[in-house]
Amino acid sequence: MLPVVTPINERARPRRRNRTRQRQRLLEILRSTDCHPTAASLYEAVRVDSPRLSLGTVYRNLDVLASDGEIEAVPCTDGAVRYDGNVEPHHHFICDRCDEIEDLELSLPRGLAARLRREHGLTPCRVRIDFSGLCRECTDLLPNPT
Amino acid sequence: MLPVVTPINERARPRRRNRTRQRQRLLEILRSTDCHPTAASLYEAVRVDSPRLSLGTVYRNLDVLASDGEIEAVPCTDGAVRYDGNVEPHHHFICDRCDEIEDLELSLPRGLAARLRREHGLTPCRVRIDFSGLCRECTDLLPNPT
DNA sequence: TCCAAAAATAGGAATAATTCGCAAAAATTC
């Protein structure tokens, strides 16, 4: 049984965050790329400079960053979780063949949230739209339809 | 390095599928509920009648059913994968608090696929829109905003 | 109805992904 929702003033106690080298570095990497790395590949990347970094720290920091809204976790169709340093509202295109994720700046129907609340009684906080199919490169690899 | 895309006529060799009790039962359960169970809870459910069912069989069959288009795998924000017996085009609302998934029949902007192809060179096969936030029940549990 | 071939299963081992616990180290506050 789930607990009753914690009152706003008691939850998310604004615990102080120290600025650590490790967390800083992860954020840096995520912000400097268009890719959507997994925890494991971030681990590899940071370890080049800081071989003592532990995998647990990577996971811990990705959680922290995500819940602070500094990054976004992207669950993929295959169950993998990837991370995105782009927190501007946007959506994704996930390639069925090479699993690459591409950011999509797509205008979306306004008023969708209002409609959900009005017609369904739901309170949406996030909308995630993932298109999947073939990216440009993989489309080009397909045998030409005759 | 990924292999070149297999030509259409060579792939998905129509391997014969036997009709097994186990797979049948999983499909039955998924079709008879609005819930979006995990592999583990399906395992529990089937084991009530068939205690010899193995978890590997559940996973194998969920994969088979999904790739045959009989069910749909729904990757959630927390990384969990849930399964959906409803394969009609629809979207989901995932509650941030109780993790329940609700199907949403929502009309979506037509021509989105065409636009993606035209403007981005992408070939979308599926569009998955997941809204998340609070479901009706969890909205009601929130302390009243003053 | 019985047989042979192919597909699927149970069961368990193996792997992968993620979380946890805790002592030591680092960051922050004063």
Place this chain on the structure above:
DNA sequence: GAATTTTTGCGAATTATTCCTATTTTTGGA
């Protein structure tokens, strides 16, 4: 720079999923 709090590294534990293989089930044909 000492006290306090947060974070880390490390390894162990957990969870989710896949893989392996001998056995069983299903199926289509004789």
